[in-house]
Amino acid sequence: MRSDYMLDSTCDRKYHSDYPPCDWKQVEYNTIAAGFYWLGPVSGDIHRYVFQELGYDEQLKNLPENNALAGLSESLIETWRLYGNPEGAILFVVEKVSYNICDQRFPEFKIRELNPQVKVIRRTIDELGERSRLNQNGELVIDNLLINVIYYRIGYEPASYPTQKQWDTRLLLERSKAIKCPTIHYHLAGAKKVQQELSRPGALERFLDEKQVAMVRDIFVGLYALDINEEGEKTIEMALKNPERFVLKPQREGGGNNIYGSEIREELLRMRNSKERTAWILMDRICPPITKGYMIRPGATTLPPILEMVSELGIFGVLIGNSEEILSKKQLGHMLRTKIATANEGGVAAGDGSLDSPYLLD
Numbered sequence: 041m042r043s044d045y046m047l048d049s050t051c052d053r054k055y056h057s058d059y060p061p062c063d064w065k066q067v068e069y070n071t072i073a074a075g076f077y078w079l080g081p082v083s084g085d086i087h088r089y090v091f092q093e094l095g096y097d098e099q100l101k102n103l104p105e106n107n108a109l110a111g112l113s114e115s116l117i118e119t120w121r122l123y124g125n126p127e128g129a130i131l132f133v134v135e136k137v138s139y140n141i142c143d144q145r146f147p148e149f150k151i152r153e154l155n156p157q158v159k160v161i162r163r164t165i166d167e168l169g170e171r172s173r174l175n176q177n178g179e180l181v182i183d184n185l186l187i188n189v190i191y192y193r194i195g196y197e198p199a200s201y202p203t204q205k206q207w208d209t210r211l212l213l214e215r216s217k218a219i220k221c222p223t224i225h226y227h228l229a230g231a232k233k234v235q236q237e238l239s240r241p242g243a244l245e246r247f248l249d250e251k252q253v254a255m256v257r258d259i260f261v262g263l264y265a266l267d268i269n270e271e272g273e274k275t276i277e278m279a280l281k282n283p284e285r286f287v288l289k290p291q292r293e294g295g296g297n298n299i300y301g302s303e304i305r306e307e308l309l310r311m312r313n314s315k316e317r318t319a320w321i322l323m324d325r326i327c328p329p330i331t332k333g334y335m336i337r338p339g340a341t342t343l344p345p346i347l348e349m350v351s352e353l354g355i356f357g358v359l360i361g362n363s364e365e366i367l368s369k370k371q372l373g374h375m376l377r378t379k380i381a382t383a384n385e386g387g388v389a390a391g392d393g394s395l396d397s398p399y400l401l402d
Contacts, residue, residue, distance in 0.1 A: 080375025108373025128188035
């Protein structure tokens with residue numbers, strides 16, 4: 041899983057006399073779309089290399105250690121062991137053509153490095169529809185190979201399920217005894233509606249103590265329902281008056297789906313009298329502090345200009361458990377994305393942002 045955060049420059053706290061008053065606020069929570077386990081750490085390696093080339097060895101200590109790739113791979117191996125079949129494999133569910141292939145393959149390579157006994161196979165949803173089955177014990181079998189762990193790298197967007205056949209395949213995988221990463225429960229937990237409902241008074245109190253609730257609420261921004269009731273109407277009126285203050289979000293993981301600015305007004309007016317609006321939430325827009333720097337892009341023939349930019353920090357974590365207990369939970373590492381300050385979306389794959397590294401200051 042990966043939880044994404046931005047610094048918010050509109051808060052009241054002030055941590056450093058030379059820095060805007062900022063606090064960390066949660067952008068979203070990702071499960072399947074929690075990528076960059078390799079690209080996050082390797083970005084730090086690139087920056088360490090540049091620092092050394094420039095003679096800034098003393099500053100290397102300000103680039104934090106990042107074990108996201110090793111942490112993910114070790115956790116998948118741990119889950120593989122928990123299943124209890126040393127002959128079983130880990131299944132990576134992938135798309136037909138992946139534009140993020142390097143990031144997806146390196147966990148596989150790291151697993152082989154850490155434990156050569158663990159077999160990893162990669163299959164698309166369509167391939168699984170043709171070649172997977174459940175045996176008499178409810179175990180998942182693919183090409184006569186029993187599967188211990190299913191690691192979803194796709195399946196979080198409607199395009200993954202163009203026909204009923206793909207939905208049937210997903211159901212077969214979910215019905216199997218294989219350990220899923222994520223489970224269907226945590227997949228649904230990544231929905232924006234769940235994020236919004238957890239922000240309601242009394243929701244977190246069901247799971248956390250008073251001190252923990254206060255800490256978690258401190259990272260929330262305003263999250264508002266668009267249900268067809270009085271509360272939903274108030275949310276719409278609030279957004280129509282000042283759409284620049286908000287982001288309109290659907291129940292989707294991954295980037296490129298949100299609506300900003302004047303388009304929020306247009307979209308809300310379009311679906312105001314439709315049940316469709318309940319599939320969206322409204323969120324306060326986070327205003328991160330602006331920094332200046334260079335954004336390196338492939339194919340450039342001139343030196344890059346200095347740009348105004350903003351950043352988003354993703355924290356990787358893992359939770360292994362069952363319906364009775366949590367067996368393991370830990371933070372794994374991080375990734376940092378930086379985009380130009382005027383861009384709404386910051387997706388690296390879409391070309392709107394770049395991978396970066398945090399530089400720590402006391």
